[in-house]
Amino acid sequence: MAADKFPVEASHILMFARAINDPNPIYSDADYAAKSEVGAIIAPPTFTQSSAQFDPDYFLRPKIGQAWFGSGKEPSGLQRRAPSGEGSGGGGRPSGAAAGGLHAEQHFEYHQPLRAGDVLTATTRPGKTWEREGKRGGKLHFSESVTEYRNQNGELVVTARGVGVRTERVIEQK
């Protein structure tokens, strides 16, 4: 995930905390937060993942004026035009989670609390890639990416390392 400007806003933190089912007032109550050790509303530990909202090229967000692979009139929006690109599966069933595979691992290092009002810059570099023979989905292709989140003072706040996996075929569910 790359983003030139990721403003960390209290309302976004509130919605994110609700979305992960966490009622901790440090994420929503400015008065409570002011009296806490950190002294301000902070973001939950996994919040930086929502930098996807500020990545102009994030491929799992519908783009205005472009076909989207989720359902509309047809089960996949990409059936409306000649199959091409990710998620179309060339007319067949796409693999893994249909676009970009599945999330296999996620790791965070926290260098300082992430506070409402911070403005982050996210820079991402590719990491290792490797393959493994899977039990159910055929060969598994793993790839790593490392994202550094720096605040408005250029200080490193969070380092995130994600590992994605693509399978050769849909994993059969029991």
Place this chain on the structure above:
Amino acid sequence: MPLKASQLKVGDTREEVVLEHLTRTQLVMYAGASGDYNPVHTDEVFATKVAGYPTVFAHGMLSMGATGRMLTNWVGDGRLTKYGVRFVSQVWPGDQLTAKATVTALRREGSQHFADLDVITTNQNGQPVVTGYASARLDA
């Protein structure tokens, strides 16, 4: 309240139900907040007819986020220094998630105390869905 090193020992555990009953609406909330709109998580028609899943399933990061609630409730807000997981099994509508942490080590770097934790979140059948680790800064 931050944890105190003097009150902890290796093997101590903390367990919390972090998701009582996963609803599809919760998945919509997570998609909207996180920006991950992959239709396998929110679009039943796409998930079943195109991607071949029995129904929609949770973003891994929703399970990791919910698990983080147990961690921050235990170690205190702004105290985590590391947190990482593997997504070992999918989480489906109707699932209940219980997150558990176990102290694996207590360390000191200079005058600063830290705890290393083993983390596991299981569904209502006892099946692990998320496994990982965390580290936290402690008071003395």
